[in-house]
Amino acid sequence: MENKAFFIMLAVMAVTTYLVRAIPFTLFRRKIKNKRVKIFFDYIPYSVLSAMTFPAILYSTSSMLSAAAGALTALVLAYKGKNLLVVALATCTAAFLVSLLEMYLHF
């Protein structure tokens, strides 16, 4: 990506992200009254993360098998309520071990 195009994209990205935080933090000081509007916002982070993670996670390593091993590990540990750091590291480790196996067994 050319530098000029990058800096324009970066500026749009950073300014949008900043304003999304700064405008409500500076202007709004009262709670949202409408319950349905509020729960819509409650759901957004989870729907975003879900849509971003699956199926993209299956294509995030060099092979779908190792990615699937990572994804399964993440699901199991997250379900058990392990903290973010532990889950992230275990996900990497599981994917790595399976890709090592694949290399040695020449899948």
Place this chain on the structure above:
Amino acid sequence: MTFRHGVTSGLAIGLGYLSVSFSFGIMAVNSGLTWWQAVLISITNVTSAGQVAGVGIMAAGGGLIEMAVTQLVINLRYSLMAISLSQKTDSSMTVPARLVDSYIITDEIFGLASTQEKVGFKYMTGLGVLPVAGWTLGTLLGAVLGNVLPPAVTSCLAIGIYGMFVAIVLPVCRKSKTISIVCIIAVLLAVVFRYVPFLNAHVSSGFAIIICAVVSALIGVLITPESELKEEVQDGE
């Protein structure tokens, strides 16, 4: 609550960010960005999901409107956190102070700050120091070491950020049936956008995420039972 107290409290988040942004650094370089571009993105945005989507858009040669709308939708949760945090701020949180601290409203910093009775400018600013340092340094290390470490290792580190996303979502799904349904719908829609050839060819990944997220959240609002509606509101207070 002093600045120093805030800095100390931010250590755990800083360490967590260090490892997660390592994945981001690798991912950014794998997507074709240089190490300094990855670092600039991290230091100016300080957000995981938004940056992953943003790099995806850059890599795909997406447009500026797509970038702005994607960041707006993905980061919309920060608006809600900002409003919520705003209820707890003390008199030291003047408008200039708010303009500074807006920069560090992330899921984790918000979560920690929210545990305080009152949030002051010095404490909140201190809280952001180590997470921002960790986020930036981790990105740098990931982006640079990504070229040194063998591909098998780096490609496996890149999956870590998704592992973190799973760890954010699943515990909440266990507590709320409605949120579980919202997440399942979001994933099913994402699958449709990925594998239906027409949609895959004509809808960019950024817009696909927005559509999946907004549609599934709207369905969630419609199917939320009245009883849970009351609970949800109380939870947020």
